[in-house]
Amino acid sequence: MTTVLNVSGVNKRFGGLQALDNVNLKVEEGQTLAIIGPNGAGKSTLLNVCIGRLAPDSGSVEFHGETLIGKQPYEINQAGVARVFQTPEIFPELNLLENVMIPALSKRNGAFHFNIISRMREEKQIEADAISFLEEFGLQDQSDNEAGTLSRGDKRRLELAMCLVQKPKLLLLDEPTAGMSRHDTNTTIELLKKIKESGMTKVIIEHDMQVVFSLADKIVVLAQGAIIAGGTPDEIRNDPKVQEAYLGEEQV
Amino acid sequence: MDTISRKGELRMMALFAVIVLLMPIWLIPFGAAYPDLLQKFAIFGIFAVGFNILFGLTGYLSFGHAVFLGVGSYAAVWSFKLFTMNVIPAVIFGVLFSGIFAAVIGFVSLRRSGIYFSILTLAFAQMSYNLAYSVLTPITNGETGLQLRLHDLRMIDGLFIEAGEGLPLTNLFGIKMSGYPGFYFCAVLLILAFYLALRIKNSPFGMALKAIKSNQLRMGYTGFNTRPYLMSAFMISGMYAGLAGALLAVTDPLAGAERMQWTASGEVVLMTILGGVGTLFGPLLGAGLIKYFENIFSSYNDALLQETFSFLPDMLNNLMVGIISPFVGDGWHLTLGGLFMVIIIFLPGGIVGGITMVWRRYMKKRGASAEMEGETS
Numbered sequence: 001m002t003t004v005l006n007v008s009g010v011n012k013r014f015g016g017l018q019a020l021d022n023v024n025l026k027v028e029e030g031q032t033l034a035i036i037g038p039n040g041a042g043k044s045t046l047l048n049v050c051i052g053r054l055a056p057d058s059g060s061v062e063f064h065g066e067t068l069i070g071k072q073p074y075e076i077n078q079a080g081v082a083r084v085f086q087t088p089e090i091f092p093e094l095n096l097l098e099n100v101m102i103p104a105l106s107k108r109n110g111a112f113h114f115n116i117i118s119r120m121r122e123e124k125q126i127e128a129d130a131i132s133f134l135e136e137f138g139l140q141d142q143s144d145n146e147a148g149t150l151s152r153g154d155k156r157r158l159e160l161a162m163c164l165v166q167k168p169k170l171l172l173l174d175e176p177t178a179g180m181s182r183h184d185t186n187t188t189i190e191l192l193k194k195i196k197e198s199g200m201t202k203v204i205i206e207h208d209m210q211v212v213f214s215l216a217d218k219i220v221v222l223a224q225g226a227i228i229a230g231g232t233p234d235e236i237r238n239d240p241k242v243q244e245a246y247l248g249e250e251q252v
Numbered sequence: 253m254d255t256i257s258r259k260g261e262l263r264m265m266a267l268f269a270v271i272v273l274l275m276p277i278w279l280i281p282f283g284a285a286y287p288d289l290l291q292k293f294a295i296f297g298i299f300a301v302g303f304n305i306l307f308g309l310t311g312y313l314s315f316g317h318a319v320f321l322g323v324g325s326y327a328a329v330w331s332f333k334l335f336t337m338n339v340i341p342a343v344i345f346g347v348l349f350s351g352i353f354a355a356v357i358g359f360v361s362l363r364r365s366g367i368y369f370s371i372l373t374l375a376f377a378q379m380s381y382n383l384a385y386s387v388l389t390p391i392t393n394g395e396t397g398l399q400l401r402l403h404d405l406r407m408i409d410g411l412f413i414e415a416g417e418g419l420p421l422t423n424l425f426g427i428k429m430s431g432y433p434g435f436y437f438c439a440v441l442l443i444l445a446f447y448l449a450l451r452i453k454n455s456p457f458g459m460a461l462k463a464i465k466s467n468q469l470r471m472g473y474t475g476f477n478t479r480p481y482l483m484s485a486f487m488i489s490g491m492y493a494g495l496a497g498a499l500l501a502v503t504d505p506l507a508g509a510e511r512m513q514w515t516a517s518g519e520v521v522l523m524t525i526l527g528g529v530g531t532l533f534g535p536l537l538g539a540g541l542i543k544y545f546e547n548i549f550s551s552y553n554d555a556l557l558q559e560t561f562s563f564l565p566d567m568l569n570n571l572m573v574g575i576i577s578p579f580v581g582d583g584w585h586l587t588l589g590g591l592f593m594v595i596i597i598f599l600p601g602g603i604v605g606g607i608t609m610v611w612r613r614y615m616k617k618r619g620a621s622a623e624m625e626g627e628t629s
Contacts, residue, residue, distance in 0.1 A: 074474075074478075078475045091463050091466035093465070101459070111475060111477035115455060116452050117455070119258070119451075120454055121258075122258075162470075
């Protein structure tokens with residue numbers, strides 16, 4: 001099994017706060033890694049370090065052996081990392097089909113391609129690709145609607161379709177079910193399970209225990225910037241340190 | 253999808269070409285069918301269509317686009333002075349130099365977005381205006397403006413033609429570029445410029461620009477390097493303005509610094525918003541309307557108004573003239589301002605946006621009533 005993402009010895013300090021304290025983790029191909037932890041544990045900081053938004057004070061982040069530190073978002077995406085945001089980031093003024101065609105264009109044409117000769121209408125291959133992904137995510141009936149009019153759950157599904165149409169090597173998800181109704185959460189879990197079956201490598205940051213335990217192969221628990229435990233869902237569930245730091249609150 | 257098919261594109265272009273080329277006929281009832289005004293319609297149409305490529309597609313509001321208009325004019329006049337009175341090199345130089353200016357200004361201004369971008373472009377425009385007005389007098393001839401002189405070099409013309417008595421005229425291989433031929437030259441370029449804008453809007457490149465306007469953060473994480481996209485859009489739109497500036501010099505070979513003033517930059521923003529931002533025809537319509545009002549309303553004076561209302565009794569006549577006179581003549585900006593406010597408040601999508609809205613409602617109504625009929629029968 002090859003290592004897709006390798007985070008080693010990462011430290012990040014904001015003033016007096018040690019946001020990340022010597023964090024090491026490895027994501028293997030096809031694996032779903034979940035990062036959990038109480039609020040302020042450093043989950044988002046870790047994700048931002050992984051996607052080059054924050055530079056760590058020390059340590060390295062490697063994706064397939066290449067460093068991601070100091071790279072622009074578009075370079076990281078072109079390398080094969082797609083990201084789903086806490087609040088869905090889509091193109092609200094464009095219709096669903098265009099929303100999915102744009103990432104497909106980026107995958108095919110690269111970071112910059114000055115093409116005014118061809119017409120969007122005649123990009124049949126890209127269009128067919130986009131339509132097949134819209135169908136897979138059950139959005140085909142709305143493909144002419146403006147994306148801004150979708151419900152929160154549908155926006156999330158659209159964002160996932162936009163990421164997956166690029167056939168990324170690694171999918172990062174930042175609280176994919178945050179702010180969703182129970183029904184939307186359940187459909188999103190189903191969707192993520194389906195994506196997992198296709199062999200996609202994923203890193204999920206999540207609060208919702210139901211989501212974490214039903215999806216993850218491996219869980220890493222962060223508290224005060226340090227990894228306090230790591231292992232399979234069963235191991236984590238029974239780890240006293242984790243119960244104290246995180247789950248304990250819920251059992252009272 | 254928002255874009256149109258190849259066939260639709262052809263039909264649209266054919267219709268557009270007919271409308272533009274027949275302007276001297278169908279504008280007669282409006283009292284606007286004289287070459288000077290027609291030339292302005294075509295030239296400012298090009299300016300607005302180009303501005304819309306930047307503002308309409310990417311959402312970046314440049315408040316200094318008149319710089320490129322001025323640069324285009326200066327470059328064209330210098331081409332007349334140094335090389336030849338033929339307009340082709342003048343147009344090429346105008347576009348080229350405004351492109352270079354756009355590359356420099358864009359490189360700096362596009363580091364910021366939103367209001368900061370607008371302010372940066374405005375600052376550049378005012379800087380260029382003041383430079384042209386004072387420091388760069390050897391190139392721009394300062395206040396007086398750059399004009400043709402009898403003893404200009406005209407290297408290329410000098411090889412072929414004996415210098416005549418008076419000032420030579422701009423020409424296209426011998427065809428004089430004033431009056432109607434000048435209009436048709438501008439009109440053909442307008443049609444070409446419009447076609448290019450149409451193709452840009454319907455291309456993957458144009459789609460990327462629209463996506464940048466919609467969500468720049470997502471664009472980055474979708475793998476697009478947005479900077480070169482914005483740079484290209486800025487340069488293309490600057491070159492459109494340069495073309496318009498060069499054509500101003502083609503139809504009337506002089507260039508002044510006031511062409512770069514912020515009011516000129518503001519005017520193209522007004523044109524675009526009035527007609528409909530992001531639509532293909534909107535900016536053209538806006539440009540036409542503003543130039544029309546400028547010419548028609550500003551030519552009215554008190555004497556003309558007295559005459560118009562001469563059928564009324566004297567007291568009423570004076571009253572009417574008193575009420576209306578602030579809105580015409582030099583005060584036509586007041587009318588424009590009023591019109592602008594009405595459009596912004598009631599039709600945020602501009603005139604074209606308003607027409608589309610009415611059309612959609614009508615179609616929906618028709619669709620609904622057709623369905624009802626289908627049910628009853």
